[in-house]
Amino acid sequence: MSISSRFSVGIHILALIEINKSGISTSEFLAGSVNTNPAVIRKIIGMLKNAKLVKVRPGIAGAELAKELSDITLFDVYKAVNVVQEKELFTVHDNPNPECPVGRHIQNTIEPIFTAAQLAMEKVLRSLTLEDVVKDIATKEKIC
Amino acid sequence: MSISSRFSVGIHILALIEINKSGISTSEFLAGSVNTNPAVIRKIIGMLKNAKLVKVRPGIAGAELAKELSDITLFDVYKAVNVVQEKELFTVHDNPNPECPVGRHIQNTIEPIFTAAQLAMEKVLRSLTLEDVVKDIATKEKIC
């Protein structure tokens, strides 16, 4: 299993909107960079819009960031594109046998552990912003 | 997306083998506690065996732990049941456009971030052993 690429595509989209801020970032333009279908981009942009990370309007070409780059964490993007639900990174099997000591308690024992692991992962995402991403891209671009 | 329940089932199996150590833990017995099909249990036990966490032999009823409880971390189980590959918790979209500054660098920029997030999650799993799980179950059992 793997977390949907909607997350990496969401980051790509936002970074490109920023880098292309002097131009107009249509879904077709963004799709050309991501290398996918414009409808896929519009779907993801719709999610970013619901999360108030981006401004887009029907009929008007182009998407813009709704916040400062440094105010958008990767966790914000992650939540926006809905790739992992709260406490559901891991699946705990359901209906274990309540007649058995292990079956009776396994869910309650495991759940906080899985939640802690998920939160540790998400903490890393909270610690980074799109500004970090864009700066890194800019650095790599200079070197090349 | 969610990580396969093979992981929680694997933990369940190992904990139950320990708690039932005076008895014989056949795949049918374990399946009764997990509440699934014995063939599912045998599949997972096969993975735990490959990882040398468990001893089982064809034709001979029952599985036994191959290590001390405190020597089996949840990370060991997680790797054994193969639920997430190294560096592949997240998916990075492929074939971004190399003609675009963002498309050109996004993969190299994102990859270490995703890896760091995954490692943070896995660090939590490394910090806990089956002994912790079994002790927690025992405590809960006393309270009830």
Add this chain to the structure above:
DNA sequence: ATTACATGTAATCATGATAATTACAAGTTA
């Protein structure tokens, strides 16, 4: 107002993973 073009969104499709189930070969013990 008509034309051209953009976004929003639903429907369809192929693909791949999961988990349950069935079936049976092969090993073990009484």
Add this chain to the structure above:
DNA sequence: TAACTTGTAATTATCATGATTACATGTAAT
């Protein structure tokens, strides 16, 4: 030999993903 177990493959239903097509809706320029 009979009864039982593990090992494993094949089949199935279900679900998420991502690509694609289609079209309604919205905007702007002429």
